[in-house]
Amino acid sequence: MHPSTRRALYRRLRAANPEPRSELQYTTPFELLVAVMLSAHTTDKSVNAATRRLFPLANTPEAMLALGIEGVKPYLKPVGLYNAKSRHLIGLCRRLVEHHHGRLPARRAELEALPGVGRKTASIILNMVFGEAEIAVDTHIFRVANRTGLAPGKTPLAVERGLVANTPEEFQRNAHHWLLLHGRYVCTARNPACPRCVIAELCGYAHKTAANTGGDPRPHERPRQAGVRRPASGG
Numbered sequence: 001m002h003p004s005t006r007r008a009l010y011r012r013l014r015a016a017n018p019e020p021r022s023e024l025q026y027t028t029p030f031e032l033l034v035a036v037m038l039s040a041h042t043t044d045k046s047v048n049a050a051t052r053r054l055f056p057l058a059n060t061p062e063a064m065l066a067l068g069i070e071g072v073k074p075y076l077k078p079v080g081l082y083n084a085k086s087r088h089l090i091g092l093c094r095r096l097v098e099h100h101h102g103r104l105p106a107r108r109a110e111l112e113a114l115p116g117v118g119r120k121t122a123s124i125i126l127n128m129v130f131g132e133a134e135i136a137v138d139t140h141i142f143r144v145a146n147r148t149g150l151a152p153g154k155t156p157l158a159v160e161r162g163l164v165a166n167t168p169e170e171f172q173r174n175a176h177h178w179l180l181l182h183g184r185y186v187c188t189a190r191n192p193a194c195p196r197c198v199i200a201e202l203c204g205y206a207h208k209t210a211a212n213t214g215g216d217p218r219p220h221e222r223p224r225q226a227g228v229r230r231p232a233s234g235g
């Protein structure tokens with residue numbers, strides 16, 4: 001994609017949603033970290049249902065640690081995989097308390113050393129909490145970046161590198177949320193809403209949907225295609 005097209009695309013997304021917000025509910029960096037960690041393989045709605053009850057009880061690493069694995073489990077049931085996520089949550093809190101004085105570390109390696117925290121979660125924290133030019137790639141962003149031609153790539157990491165390298169500085173802070181929300185609500189996997197898409201004229205997708213028609217997934221977009229590793233959803 002030509003740099004001027006890329007800039008125009010981000011300008012349109014910004015005009016449509018000047019201050020994009022995460023749909024996860026949180027009030028502190030620690031709550032954000034927990035919510036993002038819990039969002040793997042589930043919806044933001046399920047995470048919010050869990051944290052709405054959990055955070056009033058414990059919203060610091062110390063308080064969460066005091067609840068223990070069995071104490072947090074009942075609250076994490078809405079998010080699925082709650083046995084593993086309960087273990088990760090308490091392990092994460094223990095590490096924050098024992099190695100970081102209960103605060104979030106600002107370096108990727110230290111974030112990724114926390115139980116349950118992978119590259120995507122670390123990128124979100126580095127971007128949203130520490131203001132770094134990181135753009136986490138989830139399944140929605142992976143799809144939008146490939147369809148539009150914004151940052152084509154066969155793996156989430158390749159797409160992430162393309163986005164980070166080529167997103168103009170003025171758009172870096174919000175690029176993750178613009179692309180995520182666009183993929184979640186407009187450029188959906190099975191039926192992209194091209195007729196009402198604000199970036200349609202800038203998008204290089206060869207199979208745009210027409211008004212009143214659906215868009216079946218193209219063979220190369222179907223999940224689990226050999227050779228194409230897809231990132232987990234969430235955000």
Ligand code: SF4
Nearest residue numbers: 187194197200203205
């Ligand atoms: S025009 Fe269609 S394929 Fe392109 S970004 Fe918009 S919704 Fe997605």
